[in-house]
Amino acid sequence: NAGVTQTPKFQVLKTGQSMTLQCAQDMNHNSMYWYRQDPGMGLRLIYYSASEGTTDKGEVPNGYNVSRLNKREFSLRLESAAPSQTSVYFCASSEGQVSSPLHFGNGTRLTVT
Amino acid sequence: AQTVTQSQPEMSVQEAETVTLSCTYDTSESNYYLFWYKQPPSRQMILVIRQEAYKQQNATENRFSVNFQKAAKSFSLKISDSQLGDTAMYFCAFMKHVAAGANSKLTFGKGITLSVRP
Numbered sequence: 064n065a066g067v068t069q070t071p072k073f074q075v076l077k078t079g080q081s082m083t084l085q086c087a088q089d090m091n092h093n094s095m096y097w098y099r100q101d102p103g104m105g106l107r108l109i110y111y112s113a114s115e116g117t118t119d120k121g122e123v124p125n126g127y128n129v130s131r132l133n134k135r136e137f138s139l140r141l142e143s144a145a146p147s148q149t150s151v152y153f154c155a156s157s158e159g160q161v162s163s164p165l166h167f168g169n170g171t172r173l174t175v176t
Numbered sequence: 177a178q179t180v181t182q183s184q185p186e187m188s189v190q191e192a193e194t195v196t197l198s199c200t201y202d203t204s205e206s207n208y209y210l211f212w213y214k215q216p217p218s219r220q221m222i223l224v225i226r227q228e229a230y231k232q233q234n235a236t237e238n239r240f241s242v243n244f245q246k247a248a249k250s251f252s253l254k255i256s257d258s259q260l261g262d263t264a265m266y267f268c269a270f271m272k273h274v275a276a277g278a279n280s281k282l283t284f285g286k287g288i289t290l291s292v293r294p
Contacts, residue, residue, distance in 0.1 A: 098284075105285055105287050106284040121281065162209040162226070162280070166223075
């Protein structure tokens with residue numbers, strides 16, 4: 064019953080440091096997504112992957128890179144963290160078919176000082 | 177581009193009463209899907225209910241139902257017999273219909289914080 068697993072749950076970075084957020088799903092879903100959640104802003108799409116081997120930019124991609132390592136895993140990398148990237152990050156997956164709902168991980172709270 | 181608006185940032189309701197959360201959206205699409213997600217303090221995002229735009233009948237899931245007004249582009253969530261466990265942030269979301277094999281993305285509103293009072 065794992066669903067979508069994100070690691071780590073919490074992270075504190077200094078400005079300029081880099082890190083990778085990991086995401087894995089065990090539901091054999093085709094599509095995977097990275098969102099960020101900020102107070103008063105809802106969830107905004109950073110990047111998504113429609114299927115293994117493809118990635119596309121979402122609404123707020125600047126400062127991030129992604130890798131769809133295989134069908135299960137979709138990682139998000141911050142090359143040089145900035146305070147504006149302080150947020151809660153959610154990974155999600157879906158079957159990728161029309162109207163398929165998204166299944167979310169439990170989020171990563173990232174603070175950049 | 178689609179936009180989703182949740183104009184009420186906070187609401188409060190007495191336990192066992194009924195509450196309605198508002199959502200409006202803007203789109204030029206004729207075929208799409210609408211969702212309500214719940215985010216309790218645990219931070220987990222939970223799908224509450226889904227509505228297909230081509231269906232005139234409003235979706236229901238136990239105590240949760242929607243009032244979908246396509247012409248008005250309105251999609252409100254009604255929670256009946258509110259329970260303490262309903263305390264959460266609620267997000268309205270939009271997904272446009274795409275061809276088979278293409279990718280669909282969710283666009284979220286800013287959310288509304290609902291507090292259920294004992």
